[in-house]
Amino acid sequence: MSWIALRALVRKDLLLYFTDRRAVIMGFIAPIAIASFFGSIFSGQGNSEAARIPIAIVDEDGGAVSRAVVSGAQGDKTLKVTTPARAAARAAVRAGSITVAVVIPAGFGDAAGRAFFGGGTPPPVTMWFDPSHAAELGMVRGIMTQHVMGAVSKEMFGGPAGQQMVGESLKGLDALNMPADQKDALRTLLQSVQRLSSSSPQTGGGGRGFTMPYTVAEEAVTSQASIPYNGYAHSFAGMGTQFILFAAIDLGIGILLERQRGLWKRLRSAPLSRLLLLGGKALSGATIGIVTMLVAFAFAIVVFKVRIAGSVAGFLAITAAFAIMAATFGLLIAALGNTPGGTRGVSILATLLMVMLGGAWVPSFIFPAWLQRVTVVIPVRWAVDGLDAMTWRGLGLSAAVLPTLVLLGFSLLFGSLALARFRWEEA
């Protein structure tokens, strides 16, 4: 008899869910649409060019060195360089259309040359930056350092200004306040530079400057070298978990509505245990959750070429564990809630916090370190990290064991609390 009742409880909830057009749209189409959008933003694949950082360079020096710096920056594929006037550059940063404005002051080339050989004060380069893009300031600083060093060293070791600078430095060497042996060493160095410059063919900008002493071979470490990172895998995992939790809210609110409409009295009047009644609800909720995730990923696999490069069994285990966890979360909502309306607002807030902190919207690795440590208490974090591991990271079944166990632990906690706090009296 219990089996017939359990099957009826689950079947009825599924029937109610699938006859509700709004629920179906919210449960299946919305996560696919939002995940597709997020995936298109965060995905690293495709032919679309990565967004360049818009910067402005105000060249108030106009010399060979500063022109070389501007030229080098303009050739950098990371930057989108414009060269407005000083006031316009500052206004553009303030307006948010330029992330960083670099001001190269008058006399920069000479001062940088003197400072290059240790004989002068380094000239100040001003950087105005948009504080909402503070992270990009560091990138621009590094890139500009590379171009300035290249331009200055090239001029100093081969350009006419460099030869003049070396000559002046040799003349002024005796006036420098440094030990005699160091002066001798510096004189030898400058004379060597002079000889190098005069022996190099003068081709416009001079001879060779400093270059990067290494090259970088970049490789995104995914499941296999041939499989690139697919940002859609993460976005579908995140949106899948979010909408499973939304379905769980509907489960909890549905129980409150059943109570309000007197339906729960009929359920309670039947010779069924409390565990069976709540178990039936949990089973139907978990089924809806699993179907939600599978439909979302089926779409992602077909349309966006997402692959479960790791363990399929692990993927299914994490999905099932998360769906069970969400269903017990729904039961907890029903146990703690009073009115459907009031409970819905609080539940949505709690869910949004969970998905946000759990890394469902953006990967949790961009969080501050302290937040990354704290969010391990959020089940969404385990589900999203676990699904990432099974999809684009391509890890094996063993990597799914811990997330699955943790999610089942949360299920046990939520389910026990729901069973203990549920209002069973139907006056």
Add this chain to the structure above:
Amino acid sequence: MLEVRHLRKCYSSVVAVDDVSFSIGRGELVAVLGPNGAGKTTTVSIISGLVTPDAGDVHIDGKRLRGDADPGKRRIGLIPQDVALYDELSARHNLQFFGALFGLGGRAADAAIESVLTLVGLADRGGDRVGTFSGGMKRRLNLAAGLMHDPDILLLDEPTVGVDPQSRNAIFENLEELKRRGKTLLYTTHYMEEAERLADRVIIIDHGRVVADDSVTRLRHSLSATDRVSLEEVFLSLTGRSLRD
């Protein structure tokens, strides 16, 4: 058949039911009357297992009902005060579901569905969504849902609230038919004429206690030697005329 012994239920400091005892025989229809908040619904809720009493117990044919999953609950059918149906589902799907809660499945369920739909006059509307039904049709289907598992005892908590005279009459005929089939019926109501028409016996509850338990005729005679007093006059003489809510 149904015996209620010394039931007591308190909600904080409020005593909802206080030492309520009565028994009902097979094929008997008993009306439970009482002002608002008298304890009628709480008594029905305790019998049907929705509320756990602080003291006292319920017996069916001498066997005490124990706990949520007691198989004895299968002998009870509850028709709650609210129209407790899923508007989104068809009448047939509703009945199938409520029957399955009592272990009814397959052909037995199909036969029961046809039987109860015919009884309440909805045989031709089984496939329609309940949301499209009128108030009276929903009330009749509400009754049918409680009959799906063919219980011996029916607990009806104000089953005619808000229905038109035609539907009310149809429900009365259904109850009289069920009584003829030997079912035991416990019926709470505010309508004295319903009790006068249907009940073999009337139990009047006030302030959580049974203040009268007798046939309509004897209750009338308890107030006057003639039959001229109405049941309502008897009721008011026992419970008073002050407002309760």
